[in-house]
Amino acid sequence: MAIDRRRTDELLHGIEELFDKLPDLGSPFVKDEVKRLVLGPALEEIKKLISGSRPPCLYLVGRSGDGKSSLLNALVGREVAEVSHVRRCQTESERYYIDFPEVYASWDVYDSRGIFDPDLTDEQTEQDALAFLEEDLIAKQPDVILHVVSAQSVRNLQQDLLAFSRLSQNLKRRTGFSPKTLLVLTKVDLLGDREVWPPDATKAGLILDLIDYLQSALRIEQTELLDVNNRLRGVRMLDSEYLAIIPVCCYMSPLRDDRWNIDWLQEYIGAVLPEAAQLDYVQSQKRKDLLLKLSSSIIKRFAAIAGGIGAIPIPVPDITLLTPLQLLMISIIGGLSCRPLSLESAKAYLLPAGGNMALAVGLRNLSRQLIKLIPIGGSAISGTLAASSTWGIGKAAEAYFFFGKKLKAEDLAAEYKNEA
Numbered sequence: 001m002a003i004d005r006r007r008t009d010e011l012l013h014g015i016e017e018l019f020d021k022l023p024d025l026g027s028p029f030v031k032d033e034v035k036r037l038v039l040g041p042a043l044e045e046i047k048k049l050i051s052g053s054r055p056p057c058l059y060l061v062g063r064s065g066d067g068k069s070s071l072l073n074a075l076v077g078r079e080v081a082e083v084s085h086v087r088r089c090q091t092e093s094e095r096y097y098i099d100f101p102e103v104y105a106s107w108d109v110y111d112s113r114g115i116f117d118p119d120l121t122d123e124q125t126e127q128d129a130l131a132f133l134e135e136d137l138i139a140k141q142p143d144v145i146l147h148v149v150s151a152q153s154v155r156n157l158q159q160d161l162l163a164f165s166r167l168s169q170n171l172k173r174r175t176g177f178s179p180k181t182l183l184v185l186t187k188v189d190l191l192g193d194r195e196v197w198p199p200d201a202t203k204a205g206l207i208l209d210l211i212d213y214l215q216s217a218l219r220i221e222q223t224e225l226l227d228v229n230n231r232l233r234g235v236r237m238l239d240s241e242y243l244a245i246i247p248v249c250c251y252m253s254p255l256r257d258d259r260w261n262i263d264w265l266q267e268y269i270g271a272v273l274p275e276a277a278q279l280d281y282v283q284s285q286k287r288k289d290l291l292l293k294l295s296s297s298i299i300k301r302f303a304a305i306a307g308g309i310g311a312i313p314i315p316v317p318d319i320t321l322l323t324p325l326q327l328l329m330i331s332i333i334g335g336l337s338c339r340p341l342s343l344e345s346a347k348a349y350l351l352p353a354g355g356n357m358a359l360a361v362g363l364r365n366l367s368r369q370l371i372k373l374i375p376i377g378g379s380a381i382s383g384t385l386a387a388s389s390t391w392g393i394g395k396a397a398e399a400y401f402f403f404g405k406k407l408k409a410e411d412l413a414a415e416y417k418n419e420a
Contacts, residue, residue, distance in 0.1 A: 002103040002283045003335040007342060008050045011331055012043065014343040019324045034321065041305045042325050048275055049298070049332070050341075055106040056277035058269070059093075059140060059179075061133065061164070062148035063157075067186035067250055068111050071148055072096070074250035074262050075269075076284075081111060093136050098284075105284040110140055134167055138175055143273050145181040147242070151188045154210050158217045165218070168241040180272045184265065185210060185247040189258060197249070197258055204232055207247050211235060214245050226264060233264045244268060263287075283336075292402060295336045299394035302329040303416065307387030326390055330397045337401035349400055388416035 019035050060068040069081035080098050096109040112133055137145070147164060149157055164181075172178045189197050191206040199207060208231060215223060215235070222238035225231055226246070234246035246268060249260035270281050270290055282290045306322055327346045334345030392413025399405040 002105070002338055003050060003279060003332070003341045004104045005050055005053070007340065008046065011328070011341055011343060012046065015039070015324045015328050018327065018343075038309055038321055038325055041308065042302065042328055045298070045301050045305070046328070046332075049279055052276055053279040054276050055108050056144070056269075056273050056281045057108045057140065057142045058110070059137065059142035059145045060109065060111045060148060061145055062112075063150070063153065063160070066148050066150035066153060068146075068148045070250040071146065071184060071186055071248070072109060072111065074248070074252060074259050075266060076107075093140075100280075100284040103283040103286065105280040107280070107284065110136070110142065112136065130163060130167060134170060137167075137171060137179065138177070141177060142179065143277050144269055145179045146269075147181055147183050148186055149183060149214075150186050151191050151207075151210055151247070154185070154213060161214075161217055165241050179241075181242050182265070182268065182272075183214065183242045183245045185214070185245060186250055188247045189249040189251060189260070198260060199232070207232060211245050211247065218242065226268065233261060234268075243272060266290075288402065291336045292398070295333050295398050295402070298329065298332055298336075299391055299398065300419070302326070302394060303387045303391035306390035307383040309383075309386055322386060322390060326393050329390070329394050333394060333397045334401050337398075339401060345401075346397075349397055388413040391416045391419070 016035075016039070019039065060072060062068050072081045073079050076098055080096055093110045093112045096107075096111065098107040098109060100106060149160075168179060168181065185207075188199070188203075188207050188210075191210075192203045196203055211234070215237070218237075218240055220237050220240050224236045224238065225233070226236055226244065227233035232247065234244055236244045246261065246265045248262055248265055249258055250262070251258040266285055266287070267290065270278070270285070273281055278294060282294050302325060306325055309321060309325070327343060327350075330346040330349055331341060331343055334349065335341035339345040339348075389409070392409040392411075392415075395412040395415075396407050396409035399407045
């Protein structure tokens, strides 16, 4: 299972039903205002994360034969694009709609025709290819562009790199659209001795030489290592149209999987995608580390919302008011961990003996379970206490859903000030 957009309305309806069980606040107006203060910001987060989410849009650029299709297959983990080593597969950009039905996710991917291909010898034809690419990028507005360069052709591509740099500048000038572009160095397994893989010290040196050459060709002076413990992971560039250079091996077959550094490329793509495209991308990868990052981000946001609620003077200064918010957070964490997106996931966590209770279970019954997680002296809650308790409950739920561990939320809440 995973977060299914179709279950979102059902979840929110259940949360509102619980909120309607709040004690009498004096008048319907007051109750509606409290509901707005408590649930309003949370619903905005849900809208951004789930209801307003969409598939990520990736655009592949590069010469034919440099491995665009192989790269796409490696990123997805299965064959979705035709691979050819001897002929051009496309004459215009080709759209791939990639579905991940088991996790309710999909991607939009465009594979461009090759620019500066060997058969494009006429200058006018070359300019036509670049003009087409520029107009196509304006039309498609991709989230991330992957400029694919084969390790064997790197030293002959300075003209390509400079042309793409000019194209990026034109796009920004014409539309204000500044594409997030990664330079992906493919086929590094073919450097040196082709029988040696994963890379030994000699092959690693050849890969690093090519990364250094690309930095020089692009006139890049400011860079950072993606992984300070391993230079082979790639470099982040701080003063270029390209965000990073990442070397990869994309080869995989039914009998052998030689993919290398694809996980780092996957993670970097996720890091630069806009928020609206995060959910589909992270769920499609089925990687616990990426799902945990998104879960932690949700916990921080909900803790901040709880902190704001705790600081507002309202007629019922009681932890009960935070219960719908915290239940919503727990349900989302459960969904990210591959449980169904529903209040039942939260109840299974809070009420192990009665996880199948009816939806109309009393709000205060659930409040008592949350209070057991983080005992609060008295009924008054400060902004700091509301934020830290919500954060602790979220981290405890995260440990339970992702790792099967039962941790004390109050112990985790004590760590909130170091994480905020």
